[in-house]
Amino acid sequence: MKASHERTQNVFFLLIPGVHLLDMAGPAQVFDAARALGAPYRLFFCGTSAEVRSAQGVVFSQLASLPQCHEDDLIIIPGMRRLDFRFPLLNAEARSWLQRATHLGVQIASVCTGAFALGEAGLLNGRRCTTHWRRVEQLQQRYPEAHVLDAVLFVRAGPIVTSAGIASGIDMALALLEHSRGPVFAAQVARELVVYMRRNSMHAQTSVYLAYRSHLHSDIHRVQEYLLEHPAESVSLKQLAAIARLSVRSLTRAFKEATGITLIQYQQQLRMELAATYLQATDSTVEEVATKCGFEDVRHFRRLWRRQFGAPPSLSRQLYRTEKKDYDEKRRHSAF
Template structure:
């Protein structure tokens, strides 16, 4: 596809980023740095014009204590922008709706060429009704809350970023940089975006979904419940052949009843739980040991290293070796010698 950089009515495209008290500072600075760095590679008349819009009076104190000063309050910002991004922050999940802010977001989203959210800024868009019936993503840790509060959203929680028409949403924190690089590539072409990625020392496109960054995936039931007793057995016997018949026998019930009760209480089938438990065990070993992939695969109950790689790809969006390269202790703390 041929790119036509920065085809906007305005010569200098405007990027507006909404911030508020308690905002995650990197949700603001990361995307702004992408577009600011892009100006190094663009003609002066193509430069992005960047502005922070505040949803609070006076200086904004970020979640890490840093102080930001917005260019203007949203009530004094009626001008349409080319790109509107809403930052996230820990306070948003339980924050009460703000009718005035919601109305402003709806107006700005309608006027903007593109709009979207970073991290759990999706909650502000959702409260404004801007995510109804759309495909969207958010920080993995807030995905369940977003889905519960706004079931009309077609949530895709493993995506780093996602586009639905002119709506763009991203996963948590640094994923805002990924999204901004993608938006920049749409505007100015992949070469400019790649140069900016190099300047910021980040990947142009990282591999895998955000599940690989989340805590372990396996949900657990109460230990003394039927499901909990079976789960504890599975965790202690991951290398064994685990069938529904065998697990049902442990709790003296029929395979059919066991499968029904397990799916009801664990919200997944026994086979899904076993697979996730094996992935979790393998993740821990990949992070903390230097054992060969084949040994880890067998110890965790996979048929072989190839089978483990396939399951990792399905569950985490990345292979076992790639996971080790990204998250093992030796990878995080390379020798300086």
């Protein structure tokens, strides 16, 4: 529960015409669940007009005007569908509001194509950022001074946090919550939301936790659930076949047909996701992380990591921690 002296933090959602419902509702649900668990958050939905129609046709009315922000407030810009993009997306009032907030040290986060609004306000210049994978090239072309990444869920660059598409807004919101209130509290919120497993900025947009599950093969789903719950465990094909109630040969064939990858490839991807979490959240050595994640050969783990992320695991960790340290330092001295 919150302490009596703890200041309530405001979370402002800037709604732009054509806003996507899940881009807004996902992060809003995270902070609302945090509030229900005792964290001092207040949610506000605002815009430069009192009424905004969403991409899905729901109309939001009686929106608040753009408020005066304080340093420890948070602004979230959900994505929008207007990607025949009739620019400008923001009027002069909204652009000035975002720029003033950044100079005050206010953290600003975008979901999906909300990054285009940040670019329009000049807040992506010289910063690493991301957006939905379909719009990465378009974002880079429109804002050439930004450093757009195409294989991450979200990116923190000073007070600016950008996320990929749609459901990744939930991952980003949980990460923001973890940064301010710690991993235990963030995990409690994730459980409340029945989020199976959180992802972080070291994971790819197409997370293995969400991918390869569009088939209807219940036996294969059982095997996937087991592997998801025991990613580091050494398990034989015979054991998995027993879980699926299939022969080893039938399981091997059915898994490839249902998912498009082999059982070994699927298990390796699960272990790589787990390794990303350990590298970000712990001080374990690369060798210890490899062992914890079920890799018997650390050299094999290093090769897989480099192939997936384009850099050694130690460098990936260093980059993440450098970004986090820079952000903490800048927030402490209100440099933005």
